[in-house]
Amino acid sequence: MSQLMDQDGLIMGKQEVLAGSCKTETLTADRVRNPIPDAVHALAGGFKSGRWASHIEPVPIPSKQAVIDLIEQAQRILFPGFFAGEILRPENLEYYLGQQLSLFYENLANQISSAIRHDCFRHNQACTLCNERSYELAAGLIDSLPAIRSLLESDIEATLTGDPAAANSDEVIFSYPGLFATVIYRLAHQLHQLEVPLIPRIMSEHAYHRTAIDINPEATIGSHFFIDHGSGVVIGATTTIGNRVRLYQGVTLGALSLPKDAGEKLRNLKRHPTIEDDVIIYANATILGGETVVGARSIIGGNVWLTESVGPDTRVLLEPPKLVYFGRKAGGNR
Template sequence: MTTSNTEQNTNSNKCMIIGDDVKSEYRAEIPNVVDTIVESCSRKACFEHVDAAIIPSRDAVIEIIDITRRILYPGYFENQVIDRANLSYQLGGEVNDLFEKLSKQITNSIMHDCQRYGEKCSQCHSRGKKEALDFLKKIPELREVLASDILAAYEGDPAAKCYDEIIFSYPGVLAVTIYRIAHELYKQNITILPRIMTEYAHSIVGIDIHPGAEIGEHFFIDHGTGVVIGETCQIGDSVRIYQGVTLGAMSFPKDETGNMVRGHKRHPTIKDDVIIYAGATILGGDTVIGERSVIGGNVWLTKSVPPDNTVIIEEPKLIYKKHRK
């Protein structure tokens, strides 16, 4: 026996009416829920960003990174062919675009700090444009340093077939490129933006370099996943490190009120021509790895190493067991 179309339509209408009534019943509670959420914003235990200047946009910062990479490596990341005849036109457009976007985000960063922390705001827009222009002036020097990093990758990795392969595909080169961009802004005392940049690199390639770290030329991170380089780390020229290396802090001293002391050196110093193999952990602000030293895989160090030394762990005892058939 089948149900007539009239009966089906009647039942459907009844369901719709009942459904609307149920929805209205629950929706009636939403204003109370909203009031509870709003009230929670005034609690000290919760975080909010109300009555503060707009925070710099993470999406805009990622776009800034992409534009800067196209300027640093002309012809590598565009969707069109670039030749010498149109290089000036192409770069001119990119540089102007970068200036506008970067100055806006720097301005947002400055205004945010002024309002958030009660600082006296002075010509924020003018300062934003000046800082952006100062960064643009550093690009030729940045390109030379990054060229030395790419050369270090080619010299340090026998699997590398050409420079193009390194620029296009090596995660270590991407992380170092973003770090060097962020580090220049960090040196200009721009807040928030540099950390957004390096944490973006961290999220996509698994290499965590704080923008405050000081890293010399001809630097290469091979493979890279799991590398951590702390804020006060100092790394010389021609240093090579492998995956899983940690250059970290050994402890976090506190002041008399129990608050963590910030700004002091707490990460190691790595001198020129040092090689650090996979899984090594080097900790402490007083720890110095001397020139041309080699730190073996999985070594744990909290003390300094003189120049021209190799540090390895004892060979582990291996047990071989015959598979039973």
């Protein structure tokens, strides 16, 4: 192509080259197979038949985002001044708490109502006055907030006692994933105790998403609970944990291998271990089984695999592995 002297001519020359070099025929929509009708028919058939789980029902279902908003509202109530932009003083604290609790009460009741209506419709249950019940259950959680806050204060104390890196309670509240997961667990556990469906598991899933700590809301956990670092911790539904227990990252308190039909046969049986008071469980230890009890004041070392009970004041450790060095050992002869 000959050299073009002006800018407009140069631009036109590029467009002509591009147009001439493209040999692909442009396809129009009416000449392309439309896969949508067949896919719609197949998907709708699967959902309508009941073969696949879906929520095709004339009742609302709890909103995951609304439940996350409830968690954030609860944080503002349980830790006033930490998670809100307002400047709080003693003279406006009661007004602030009243405002936050009123909003929390209404929003929680709405989500509980959706959960109850969904549950009733899904299981063909008789009408249980879900709107009134939702407010009663929401009130039950609000009644328990002072006790929950007291437990959380003990969890903060345990963190400061057990972690020399924790500078102060502000740092723990703002940034420790173990405390965040514990806050959500204590709220979700109380909702489970009140027999609120679905919402507790949505809450625990959010905690897992944020922290990689998976605490089932059904588990029972005492005061002064501390999870150090936290990633990979799993606490199963029927786990019982006493007071002043410390867990490190990667700890699993789980169930033994289950048969294929375990969902129905073992649903109401204890499948997960009992950890008594003042126990320390180090990183990546795995403790399994509903009959397994770790006695008070015991220490379970890192990477231990335990499926049988140990008595109080017991240390369970793996023998140190033999290290093999290739090349010069650091600090050795050169």
